[in-house]
Amino acid sequence: MIKVSVFYPNQEGKKFDMGYYCNKHLSMVQQKLGAACKRVDAEQGLGGIEPGSRATYIAMCHLYFDSVEAFQTAFGPHAKAIMGDIPNYTNIQPTIQISEVKI
Amino acid sequence: MIKVSVFYPNQEGKKFDMGYYCNKHLSMVQQKLGAACKRVDAEQGLGGIEPGSRATYIAMCHLYFDSVEAFQTAFGPHAKAIMGDIPNYTNIQPTIQISEVKI
Numbered sequence: 001m002i003k004v005s006v007f008y009p010n011q012e013g014k015k016f017d018m019g020y021y022c023n024k025h026l027s028m029v030q031q032k033l034g035a036a037c038k039r040v041d042a043e044q045g046l047g048g049i050e051p052g053s054r055a056t057y058i059a060m061c062h063l064y065f066d067s068v069e070a071f072q073t074a075f076g077p078h079a080k081a082i083m084g085d086i087p088n089y090t091n092i093q094p095t096i097q098i099s100e101v102k103i
Numbered sequence: 104m105i106k107v108s109v110f111y112p113n114q115e116g117k118k119f120d121m122g123y124y125c126n127k128h129l130s131m132v133q134q135k136l137g138a139a140c141k142r143v144d145a146e147q148g149l150g151g152i153e154p155g156s157r158a159t160y161i162a163m164c165h166l167y168f169d170s171v172e173a174f175q176t177a178f179g180p181h182a183k184a185i186m187g188d189i190p191n192y193t194n195i196q197p198t199i200q201i202s203e204v205k206i
Contacts, residue, residue: 003146007159022205043106043202046171055200056110068149097158099146102125 001038001101003062004071008092010045010058017089018044021059025085029063032082036074039064058092068098104141104204106165107174111195113148113161120192121147124162128188132166135185139177142167161195171201 008016022042030040041062045055065071075082086094111119125145133143144165148158168174178185189197 002149004152005163018205026206040206041204042206043108043204046105046201046203049107049199049201055202056198057200057202060108060202061206095159096152097160098149098152099158099160099163100149101144101146102121103129103143103145103164 002065002068002071003099003101004065004075005060005062005097005099007057007095007097008059008090009095010055011092014058014092015090016058016092018059020089025089026061028085029082032078033063033074036065036070037063038066064101071098105168105171105174106202106204107168107178108163108165108200108202110160110198110200111162111193112198113158114195117161117195118193119161119195121162123192128192129164131188132185135181136166136177139168139173140166141169167204174201 026040026042030037039062043060045057045059047053047055063071065074129143129145133140142165146163148160148162150156150158166174168177
């Protein structure tokens, strides 16, 4: 199982519409990716481990697929629509990585 | 539900023993945190979204709790033992954040 993680850095002065992200964007992503996407997790950064510290990421989401190929096949045809929706909820540039699920 | 995410930056020349991390360290963490820890996810970074690019994080783990207080109560008594085990698998300093689970 692989995991595609999207991280939105918690940058001062930037905007992030969590309501749109969870209710509109991620719903659209799941609908477009279909059954190839086995699971979606999304979270909102509260803070760092030290009380009062900032969270590194204001939001993150994680999409699970059986393989990198399954992700690429599902995502490729919809990449433009999915990436094109980003300005509707944020002006933060996300970092993305692909990982292998170990536990 | 809250999520405590631990990120290990993918730094050149540093070591990370994934076998020890998954089989020894995270088993010990789960045993010490007990039932307060509802779920553990761990993954190994494969790469960035662009083919051939590096993953930002060589490893990540995510621990789920009902609340920040539940995490602090479970983790506090074992913080020294858990953090003290880190040098056994890595010389990378992790970043940690607490997030609220949205999806």
